[in-house]
Structure formats: C-alpha cells, structure tokens
Amino acid sequence: MDHQNQPASSGxxxxxxxxxxxxxIRELRKLDKTIPITLVTKEPGYFYSKPxxxxxxxxxxSAEQLVSTNAEGMATQLEMTILSEAAVTAIDTVAQTITTSRGSISYGKLxxxxxxxxxxxxxxxxxxxEVITVNDLEEYAQFRKSIEGKKRIxxxxxxxxxxxxxxxxVLGSYEVDVIDLAPQALGRLLPEAAVQALQTKLSEAGVRWHFTTTVQSIDRNGDALTITLANGTIITSDVFLSAVGLKPRLDLAKAAGIATATGITVNRQLETSASNVYAIGDCAEVDGLVLPYVMPIMQAARALAPNLLGQVTTLTYPAMPVMVKTPALPTIVSPPAKGALGEWKINPIEGGLEARFESSDGKLLGFALLGAATAQRAVLTKELPPILP
Ligand SMILES: Cc1cc2nc3c(=O)[nH]c(=O)nc-3n(C[C@H](O)[C@H](O)[C@H](O)COP(=O)(O)OP(=O)(O)OC[C@H]3O[C@@H](n4cnc5c(N)ncnc54)[C@H](O)[C@@H]3O)c2cc1C
Incomplete structure (x- = not known):
C-alpha cells in the first residue's frame, strides 16, 4: 500500500x-517542512518500539498493541510518501536510483x-x-503464537x-533454560561481580543456566523438543529461541560497491563511500564503532538530518549507558571503550551494586549499576568521557 502525500521524487x-x-525523518522535518521525503520499507511501515x-x-x-502509529498515520504526521512492503533489491549509485520489488525510484540523497x-x-x-528469532514485530507475532499453551522455552x-x-x-510463568558458550551471562558488558549478582537474581526468578557449552542438536519428539548440549546435558523444551547476536545488513551496500567493514562504513557526517548515500542505525559503522542501540541512533539522526540538507554537521557521541531490562535486577551499563586501561572497583550497596571502571588516576571510564544503584545513572554518566568527542 502507498501512503502518499506527494509523488515519489528525487528528493x-x-x-x-x-x-x-x-x-x-523526524529530525529532517524539524529543519525542513517541505523537502520531499520517500520512505521505502519491506515492513508494513508502522512505527513500533523494538526494545x-x-x-x-x-x-x-500483542504485536498489534505494540504498534504506536500505522503507516498512514506516520505519512500524515511526517508529510512524506511511504512505499511499504517494498524490498529494495539494488542501488545504482551512478544513476542515483534504487530498484524495489514495487518499481524503481530515483533519489537526490539516499x-x-x-x-x-x-x-x-x-x-x-x-x-x-524450528529455531525462532525475534528481531521485528512480525517475528514477535510468530513467537507469541508458538509459545501459546506451551510451558518450556x-x-x-x-x-x-x-x-x-x-x-x-519467567515472569510469564514459563520454564526457561539459557545456553551460552561463555562461562557467564553478559560477559562482555559487565564485570564478574555484577554478572554474578544478576545471574543469581535471574536464577531465583527461575532461569536455569547452561554455560560453557553449546547446542549440538535439536530434535522433535512428538510435542516436545529434545535439545542435546555439547556437554551431554539433554534439555526437553517446547520452543527454541535463538538470541546469539546481530550482524549489520550489508548485502545491498556490498552489491552496490559501497564500502563495508563490520557495518556499512560511514564518516562522522554519516556519508558512505558513495556520494549522496548515507547510513545510520544498526547497519552502520561510524569510526569503527557499531553500536546497535537506541541512543546512538538519536545522536546520529540529529547529525544526519542537517547533513542531508547541506549543512555540514559532525556526529558526536556522548557516553551512552544501556539499560538491561531485567526486572529481577534492573541493570544499567556503560562499558569502558575497547582497550581502555583501568580496573573495575566494586561497591555493593543496600539492594544493589555499583561497579566503576577507573583509570589509574581515578578517572571514571565506565560503569555498571545494579538494583538500587541505578539511581546513580545521571550523576555517573556526567563523569564519563564522550565516546566520540
Ligand atoms: C529484542 C530487542 C530489544 C532491544 N532492547 C534495546 C534497549 O533496551 N535499549 C537500546 O538502546 N536498544 C535496544 N535494542 C536495539 C534497538 O532496538 C535497535 O538498535 C534499533 O531498533 C535499530 O533500529 P534500526 O532502524 O537501525 O533497525 P531496524 O529496526 O532493524 O529497521 C531496519 C528497517 O530496514 C528495513 N529493511 C532492511 N532491508 C531492507 C530492504 N532490502 N528493503 C527494504 N527495507 C529493508 C526493515 O524492514 C526495517 O524496516 C533492542 C533490540 C532488540 C531486537
């Protein structure tokens, strides 16, 4: 379906x-009410909060309840054209056109x-x-269907x-087994003491952990799944959910000759190697950083919008702590930069734990706040150095 306020153009x-x-698009509309904008998406074009x-x-x-505004509402609100359920299959960076499953579109900036x-x-x-992943609303809807009437995940x-x-x-009363090759949960984000605190709370809530091992095979036995782990443990479950990480979508960019590394490579004006083509969000890599979280997107969008309108603006990243949404023990983490020199200092407090990663001269370079210590988020964030000054 098209939700059209103006014809697709080379805007x-x-x-x-x-x-x-x-x-x-929201940032663009704050700066320019009239420039033609066309949004092309494989999805129905609704807006929802992925976290x-x-x-x-x-x-x-339900999946429907997570949609905050449908495509028509978004097109009206942001005065743009939406070409939904249209998969982009190619980019021609010379002719400045994209090919979609619903026809070609030319662009001024992409x-x-x-x-x-x-x-x-x-x-x-x-x-x-039968392995399930949940990375968009459609997959969430399928996931909800597959766990209906089931007990074990x-x-x-x-x-x-x-x-x-x-x-x-576990809050939804399911029995949950979690399997990971690492010796602990969230290993790369949190110091050992913080991980132990979080794992203990999740265990108390009912989560069963299987660390330092992986899944060898998954077989269906009637109504149940038999999951054989490399360490010999056999888990009987109803549904198998995989959440082993994300990889930026690079295929389109690669096929168009646009430079990629872990993500689509962009500079601090969010420009790719092709002129008039920009990248942002989970697919992009800025200055060697792929940060698949909400706050980096907010920052990048504020820099990208003026660049798209010809006002050269450089992206900066302040410290951007990430919330781990585990009500068993709410956790906020701002990991130190890769290779940062220093050590974790652990300070257990009533109902929580504060972990500070400090340099040898006492500068705060990262933190993890658990439980009651999450109240310190704003104060500690101010002390942290920016990620991209
Ligand atoms: C379960 C979950 C929980 C999360 N929780 C948090 C959290 O608490 N805090 C936090 O900061 N971050 C969180 N994140 C990360 C955050 O949600 C993402 O960083 C963010 O939503 C990514 O937005 P995006 O627009 O870059 O990508 P996406 O939301 O994946 O959007 C990509 C869009 O591109 C479209 N598309 C792709 N290829 C094509 C094509 N060829 N043609 C047409 N359209 C195409 C897709 O259909 C989609 O519309 C979470 C992520 C997940 C999965």
Whole structure:
C-alpha cells in the first residue's frame, strides 16, 4: 500500500522504517517542512518500539498493541510518501536510483537504515528449522503464537537480549533454560561481580543456566523438543529461541560497491563511500564503532538530518549507558571503550551494586549499576568521557 502525500521524487529517499529511518525523518522535518521525503520499507511501515519486543510478554502485549502509529498515520504526521512492503533489491549509485520489488525510484540523497539480522548458528537435528528469532514485530507475532499453551522455552544466548527474554518469560510463568558458550551471562558488558549478582537474581526468578557449552542438536519428539548440549546435558523444551547476536545488513551496500567493514562504513557526517548515500542505525559503522542501540541512533539522526540538507554537521557521541531490562535486577551499563586501561572497583550497596571502571588516576571510564544503584545513572554518566568527542 502507498501512503502518499506527494509523488515519489528525487528528493530524500530513506530505506528502512525502523527507529533509524523514522528518527532521521523526524529530525529532517524539524529543519525542513517541505523537502520531499520517500520512505521505502519491506515492513508494513508502522512505527513500533523494538526494545519492547523483549519485555512485552509479561505485560501481555500483542504485536498489534505494540504498534504506536500505522503507516498512514506516520505519512500524515511526517508529510512524506511511504512505499511499504517494498524490498529494495539494488542501488545504482551512478544513476542515483534504487530498484524495489514495487518499481524503481530515483533519489537526490539516499539513507540506508537497513538494521541488522539476528545471527543464526548452524544447528544439527531434525528440528533445526524450528529455531525462532525475534528481531521485528512480525517475528514477535510468530513467537507469541508458538509459545501459546506451551510451558518450556530454551534460549540460545545469554547476552543482553537473551537475558531480557529469559526474564520476561519467567515472569510469564514459563520454564526457561539459557545456553551460552561463555562461562557467564553478559560477559562482555559487565564485570564478574555484577554478572554474578544478576545471574543469581535471574536464577531465583527461575532461569536455569547452561554455560560453557553449546547446542549440538535439536530434535522433535512428538510435542516436545529434545535439545542435546555439547556437554551431554539433554534439555526437553517446547520452543527454541535463538538470541546469539546481530550482524549489520550489508548485502545491498556490498552489491552496490559501497564500502563495508563490520557495518556499512560511514564518516562522522554519516556519508558512505558513495556520494549522496548515507547510513545510520544498526547497519552502520561510524569510526569503527557499531553500536546497535537506541541512543546512538538519536545522536546520529540529529547529525544526519542537517547533513542531508547541506549543512555540514559532525556526529558526536556522548557516553551512552544501556539499560538491561531485567526486572529481577534492573541493570544499567556503560562499558569502558575497547582497550581502555583501568580496573573495575566494586561497591555493593543496600539492594544493589555499583561497579566503576577507573583509570589509574581515578578517572571514571565506565560503569555498571545494579538494583538500587541505578539511581546513580545521571550523576555517573556526567563523569564519563564522550565516546566520540
Ligand atoms: C529484542 C530487542 C530489544 C532491544 N532492547 C534495546 C534497549 O533496551 N535499549 C537500546 O538502546 N536498544 C535496544 N535494542 C536495539 C534497538 O532496538 C535497535 O538498535 C534499533 O531498533 C535499530 O533500529 P534500526 O532502524 O537501525 O533497525 P531496524 O529496526 O532493524 O529497521 C531496519 C528497517 O530496514 C528495513 N529493511 C532492511 N532491508 C531492507 C530492504 N532490502 N528493503 C527494504 N527495507 C529493508 C526493515 O524492514 C526495517 O524496516 C533492542 C533490540 C532488540 C531486537
């Protein structure tokens, strides 16, 4: 369906109706009410908050209830054209056109807000094709259907998203097994003491952990799944959810000859290697950083919008703590930069824990705040150095 306020033109074309695409458009409209904007998306074009996918079960929110505005509403609100359910299959950076499953469009400036795919590990067994991932609203709807009337869920991956789903599912009275190759949950984000505190609270809430091992095979046995782990443990479950991380969507950019590394490479004006093509959000890599979170998107959109209008603006990233949405023990983390020199100092407090990563001269370079200590978020964030000054 087209939700059209003006004809598609060679103005600004944005691919992707995720937070990145929509936030750029909101920022553009603050600066320019009339420039033609066309949003092209594989999805129906609705706006929803992706972070709610891993917390919506306990509050019994259906996929439809997570949609805050439909495509028509967004097109009206932001005075733009939406070409929805249109997959972009090619970009011609010389002719400045994109090919979609619903025809070609020319662009003056093009923004790639393509997001990231869940990584899928190759798994053995006759039920390997029953592995579920939840990375968009449609997948959430399928996930809700597959767990209906079921009791047991196995989750592969004890990272941020795996832990959030585990907490949400135990709150929804499911039995949850979490499997990870690492020796602990959230290993790369939190210091040991903080991880132990969070794991203990999640265990008390009912989560069963299987660390330092992986899944060898998944087989269907009647109504149940038999999950065989590399360490010999056998888990019987009803549904298998994989949450082992994300990889930026690069195929379109690569096929168009646009430079990529881990993400689509952009400079601090969010420009890719092709002229008039920009990238933002989970698909983009700025100065070597791929930060697949909401706050970096907000910052980047504020820099990208003026650049698209010809006002050269450089992206800066302040410190941007991330909330781990685990009600069993709410956690906020701002990990130190890769290679930062210093050590974690752990300070248990009543009902929580404060962990500070400090340099040898006492400068705060990162933190993890758990439970009652999360109240310190604003104060400590001010002390942190910016990620991109
Ligand atoms: C379960 C979960 C919980 C999260 N919780 C948090 C949190 O608490 N805090 C936080 O900061 N971050 C969180 N995140 C991360 C955050 O949600 C993402 O960083 C953000 O939503 C990414 O937005 P995006 O627009 O870059 O990508 P996406 O939302 O993935 O959007 C990409 C868009 O591009 C479209 N697209 C892709 N390829 C094509 C194509 N070829 N043709 C047409 N359209 C295309 C897609 O259909 C989609 O509309 C969470 C993520 C998940 C999955």
């Amino acid at each position: 600004i074309v944005i691919i992707g109706s995720g937070l990145a695409g929509y936030t750029v 709610m996918l891993s917390t919506a079960l306990a509050s019994n929110k 923004v790639l807000g393509l997001g990231a795919d869940q990584i899928r590990l190759p798994l053995q067994g006759n039920a390997a094709n 196995a989750i592969l991956g004890a990272g941020l998203i795996g832990c959030e789903f585990a907490n949400d599912l």
